[in-house]
Amino acid sequence: MRYWEIDFLRGIGIILMLISNFVTDLQIFLNYPYSPFWQAFAMFTASIFVFTSGASFYVSYTQKRSFRRILKRFAKLMSLGFLITVVTAILFREGTIYFGILHFLALAWILAIPFYRLKSLSVVSALFFILLYPLVDSVHAQTLAFLPLGITPPSFYTFDYFPIFPWFGIFLLGFKFGEAVMKSSNNNEKFKSICFLGRNSLKIYLLHQPILVSIILLLFGDRSGILTLF
Numbered sequence: 001m002r003y004w005e006i007d008f009l010r011g012i013g014i015i016l017m018l019i020s021n022f023v024t025d026l027q028i029f030l031n032y033p034y035s036p037f038w039q040a041f042a043m044f045t046a047s048i049f050v051f052t053s054g055a056s057f058y059v060s061y062t063q064k065r066s067f068r069r070i071l072k073r074f075a076k077l078m079s080l081g082f083l084i085t086v087v088t089a090i091l092f093r094e095g096t097i098y099f100g101i102l103h104f105l106a107l108a109w110i111l112a113i114p115f116y117r118l119k120s121l122s123v124v125s126a127l128f129f130i131l132l133y134p135l136v137d138s139v140h141a142q143t144l145a146f147l148p149l150g151i152t153p154p155s156f157y158t159f160d161y162f163p164i165f166p167w168f169g170i171f172l173l174g175f176k177f178g179e180a181v182m183k184s185s186n187n188n189e190k191f192k193s194i195c196f197l198g199r200n201s202l203k204i205y206l207l208h209q210p211i212l213v214s215i216i217l218l219l220f221g222d223r224s225g226i227l228t229l230f
Contacts, residue, residue, distance in 0.1 A: 001063060002199070003181045004189040006055050011191070011198030013048035017205070020045045022212055028095075028159070029216050030223050046101070046162070047170050049201075053105050054174020057112050059182060070109050077106035080206065088159065093226055099147045100160035101205075107148060107164070108171045115172055122175045129169030136165040 020042045026032035061070070081102035089096045115122050136150040143153065150163030189195060197204065217227075 001059075003059060003185045004187070004191075004195050005181045005185055006052060006059065006178070007195040007198035008191050009048060009055075009177075009198070010052045010201050011194035011196070013045060013052060014197045014201050014204055015194070016041070016045040016048065018208055018212075021209060024159075025209075025212050025216055028224060028226060029213070030220055046167075049101065050105075050108075050162070050167050050170040051174040051177065052198075053108065054112070054171035055178035055181065056174075057109055057171075058116065058175045058178030061113070061116055062178075062182065067113070070113070074106045074110050077102050077109075080202075081106060084160075091228060092159075093228055094157055095159040095226070097158055097160045098144055099162065100158075101162050103148075104162035104164070104167055108168055111164070111168060112171065116175070122172045126169040126172035129164065129172070130166040131169075133166035133169075136163075 020038070023032070023034070023038050024042065027034040081097075081100060084097050084100060084102065115125055118125060133150065139151050140154050140156075141151050146152075147161075148164055150165040
């Protein structure tokens, strides 16, 4: 059973993502100045997605506690994430996405299972991952093996990076929203067009960047020289 409130929030995230990623593409390919405002905008947008995914996990796992179902979701998202890693490694001279949003969400749905049993304490656990982030971020290692945790090599650069610290904390905060929606929703869907976007968020996520990048390259070319094909 789907809840329109979750689809609506995810739909809002999709709209903001299209704006944020378009600005990011302008920065990457046309050297558009990336101001603190757009950095904060991107963080806010990403937080909506991760928070909503946490709510979705809570609803899904409450309705049907099937590890097999979650494992299938993990395999699907991680496979798509690996595909993005390969594509960015081939097409770009730098910025390969090793652990982006899809990699993170795949792993988060597995890690969330034991935290589901904590119920109200999930908020405390969320704060642990969020507040410990500055400490983890200050640690570096000459390997990519610890990227999921947030430990990077010095001068590490990537287009998309969502480590467990702090993002899993945002994911866990979504549990409370999922719980509240299940208790209060009347299933009378509102804002249907935005909810439609939310229900198709993965498809839109996978398709929007090739479309945006193609438009920019056709109109302006790659002024930054970051593509290996130019």
